[in-house]
Amino acid sequence: MDAADQDRMVAAVSTMGTPTENGYVRVKVERAVAVLTVDRPPANALDRQLVDQLSRAATSLVRRGDVGAVVITSTRSRFIAGADIKMLRGLDDSLFPRFVSAIQRGFDDLQRLPMPRIAAVNGPAVGGGLELALACDPQFVAEGTRLGLPEVRLRLLPGAGGTQRLVEAVGKGPTLELLYTGRGGHPRRGVASRASRSNGAGGTCDRLADLGGAGRGPCRRSVRTARSAHWCSPEPQAVSRRAGT
Structure with a gap:
């Protein structure tokens, strides 16, 4: 799948309703489906502001009576590129744990939503990006998309639930392989609920809306x-x- 195909997949899921939140996260609601679209140039990398906006957007949906399901996707040719490495390198020893805790809380808020949370992964999801997708259930992943937890190559550990949620998705053995090697790969059984074509995310929204x-x-x-x-x-x-x- 090339960048144009991935952009069409994003467009299919992102043309619903009217935006209700500015910033890095756009929220649209139509036919009882809320679509949260991440847009933080150039690679949709996670920083504290993006994490906070995701958390606020997710928790705000609980107070609405017109949302039966949530879809999380992104613009550009990537889903989420993981944490902003440049930002991480600028954090001192006291701020780094606080940032990790903020990501953990944000993803936990997402996982605790009382309605289905679908990750429409339209491009590479590595590190925190894969951890965000794992906080959703199910995951619809574009064919050919790279997934992985490369933290070990940066002398880090996945800190936003990847070590726990990935075990549930693929089992202990495959999880340890991904964690020990830091290698990425295409969607594996268990990680991706479905490998979708370019219009898969839009089709997901339509099916959810048609369910009532x-x-x-x-x-x-x-x-x-x-x-x-x-x-x-x-x-x-x-x-x-x-x-x-």
């Missing part, structure tokens, strides 16, 4: 709760939560 929008929100939230309880709790406790007992 916010009217089916309570049912979708129940699915999310049951799924989270199953993965995060001992089996008897998970079953009890699914049954509402």
Whole structure:
């Protein structure tokens, strides 16, 4: 997939509704689907301002009664290029942990949304970009897109949930391989829920809207709760939560 194909994929998901937030994150809502589009030139790298805007945009959707699902995507030919390396190098020892904590909180806020959160990954998602996608569920990834956690090559560790969420997605062995080597690759089974063509993200929005929008929100939230309880709790406790007992 070339840059033009990836731009068309972004366009398919980004032409819905009217923007409701300025800055690095644009929010559009139409037919009960909220689309959060990241646009921070030149590579959509994460800094504190972008993380804060993502967190505020995500939590603001909880207060709305017209949103049944959330799609997160980006402009340009990349999804998220990871943390802003130039910014990281300028942080002193006291500020670096605070930045990592801010990313963790932001991605946790996203994962805790009571509606489905779909990552429409239209270009390379490495480091914090992959961790952001893993905080969503499911992940729709453009064919040929590179995914990876290269932190070890920078003498760092994934600090925004990658070491935990990737295990759930692909299992212990593949996770350790990615973490130890820092190598990237094309979508692997488990990381990408679906490898989409250039119009895959737009099709995802259409299908979500056609399911009935916010009217089916309570049912979708129940699915999310049951799924989270199953993965995060001992089996008897998970079953009890699914049954509402």
